[in-house]
Amino acid sequence: MNPFRPIGKAILGFFESTGRLIVFTLTALSHCVRPPFYLRLHGQQMIDIGYYSLPVVGMTTLFAGMALGLQTYAGFSRFSAEDAIAKVVALGITRELGPVLSGLMVAGRIGAAMAAELGTMRVTEQIDALDTLSTNPHKYLIAPRIIAGLTMLPLLVFVGDIIGIFGGYVVSVYKLGFNPGIYLSETWKVLEFKDVFSGLVKAAAFGFIVTLMGCFHGYNSRGGAQGVGAATTNAVVSASILILVFNYVITELFLKI
Amino acid sequence: MTSPKIKLTNVCKRFGPKVVLDGINLEVAAGESLVIIGGSGSGKSVTLKCILGLLTPDEGTIEIDGEPVIGMKRAERERVNRNIGMLFQGGALFDSLKIWENVAFGLIQGQGKNRVEAKAIAMEKLAAVGLGPEVAELAPAELSGGMQKRVGLARAIATEPEIIFFDEPTTGLDPIMGDVINDLIVKCVRELGATAMSITHDMASARKISDRIAMLYKGKIIWEGQTAEIDNADEAHVDQFIHGRAEGPIQMELRRL
Incomplete structure (x- = not known):
């Protein structure tokens, strides 16, 4: 057997999948801007993604903010820079942890559900x-x-940012004994529009990635229950990896601006 | 002479090296009920999907009302589909919608009727298939298989289409419920004056709902004629199939252990 055959097959498979994803993305985007719009369905999806993900995102960012506060204290106290906790928590949450953790949590909750729902619809001929x-x-x-993902994730991340910063505040004030007024004023002073905005841009990108991957894998699923299971796994894995890749790319872009 | 309602000329479809349809020629006259019979894997479902535009044939032409439909633009195809009803093998009811919303779907989305008007028509159609108003607000999962088939039939006739397709209408039902569905199909098709095309391997169903029968074997139409003539068909494959014998020219592909 020709040893290059499996390699060639894998390469062709990769290009085929990439091509299908590009066509799917362009088709989906073109339908996002062309009427008719199913407002009822848009509303349902926005509630499902935005409202029902709030507890998950809230809990994630709250504990991320608390842990970040503690870790920052543990690290910075070694060279007497504990005062920087408020700044590190605020910047860390708004620029990185808020959007990334929210994106990953929504990928697990929404991306998986979308892939499973659409996959089931595909295999049952719906x-x-x-x-x-x-x-x-x-x-x-x-x-x-896709529209719900694009619009709701920034809102979720904005709320998550506030909750995450509050988490850092709770640990710093009630556990580490920081002055609440100074902590809040430090937080307010360090934050710039760009910090929050870059996080919200990331959130919109992640919302698009999560919903696109969920829809793409679900819509193209084949072969019954096993196919739906594979679609769900692929949706979550691919969305999670793409979130981390695009997080780096967007961070680079904002550092250059 | 009027042109046939549905006309297939030399339709071929392959999946990789496997030839599923090998030059199918078939005509269905207006108001006629044609049933395609054949074993599993003979190409019945693929034929139906090609006519419905869910698959694109590799060769040949398909005409509906004298209009070639292969390669039609999406909007044109949607216009053609507005005159078509389809009963899927598993019902393919939308899980997320109530029963009446399923039945009214084509009226609301396809014909732009308002929900109140569409609901009234949906209730009429549910009554026509023997289902009372008490099922209208239920979810599809709350119904038995036979009831789901009836809802699927109500959905197929809701827009009063000129052509109705039935995919294995009695598969998975007990013989009595199967006969009930057959009676409903005959009644609905007659009342609408529609052209019907069905695929099945249930000979009792085929005899009951058809004016004419065609047999598909290895991607080719090997026999077609009036329903009454099938018992006297001088064709060994047809004879074996209608009598359900294991011995004969049709050999099942069984792997020996």
Whole structure:
């Protein structure tokens, strides 16, 4: 057997998948901006992604802020720089931890659910049924989810930022004995518009990635329950990896601005 | 002479090296009910999916009302599909919608009717398939398989289409419920004056709902004729199939242990 055959097959498979993803993305985006808009479905998805993810994102950022406060204290106290806790927590949460952790949590909650739902719809012929009922599945199923991801994740991250900073405040004030007024004023002083904005841009990108991966893998799932399971796994794994890659890319871009 | 409602000319479809449809020629006249019979893997479902536009044939032409539909633009295809109803094998009811919303889907999304008007029509159609108003507010998962098939039938006829497709309408049902579905299909198709095309391997169903039967074997139509003529068909494959014999020219691909 030709030893290059599996390598060639893998390369062709990669390009085929990439091509399909690009076509899927462009088709989905074009339906996001072209009427008709299914406002009811847009609303449902926004509530599902925005409102119902709030407890998960809130808990994640709260404990991330608390842990960051403690770790910063443990590290910075070695060279008597404990006063920097408020600054580190504020910048760490708004620029990095808030968007990344929220994105990963939403990938687990929403990306998996979308892939499973659309995958089940695919294998039970519900997506074919949409087609026969003169309804474009991209417009009816995909566009509302992507728009909801793009718009809701920044809102979630904004709330998560506040909760995360509050977590650092709680640890610093009630455990480490910092002055609450000084802590808050330090936080306020260090934060710039760019810090929060870069985090929200990341959040929008992550919202797009999570919903796109969930929809893409679910929509293209094949082969019954096993196929739906594989689609769900692929959606979460690919969204998580892409979040980390794009987090770095966006961080680089904002450092250059 | 009027042109056929559905016309397939030399339709071929391959999946990789496997030839599924090998030059199918078929015509269905307006108001006629044609049933395609054949064993598993003979290409029945692929034929139906090609006509519905869910798969694109590699060769050949498909005409609906004299209009070639292969390669049609999406909007054009949606226009054609507005005249088509489809009963899927598993029902393919939308899990996220109530029963009446499933039935009214084509009316609301395809014809732009308001929800109140569409609901009234949906209730009429549910009554036509023997389901009372008490099921209208239920979810599809709360219904038995037979009831889901009836809801699927109600959805297929809700827009009063000129053409209705039935994919294995009695599969998975007990013989009595299967006969109930057959009676409903005959009644609904007659009342609408629709053209019907069904695929099945259930001979009792095929005899009951068809005017004409065509047999598909290894991607080719090997016999077609009036339903009454099938028992006298001088064709060994047809004879074996309608009598359900293991011995004959049709050999199941069984792997020996």
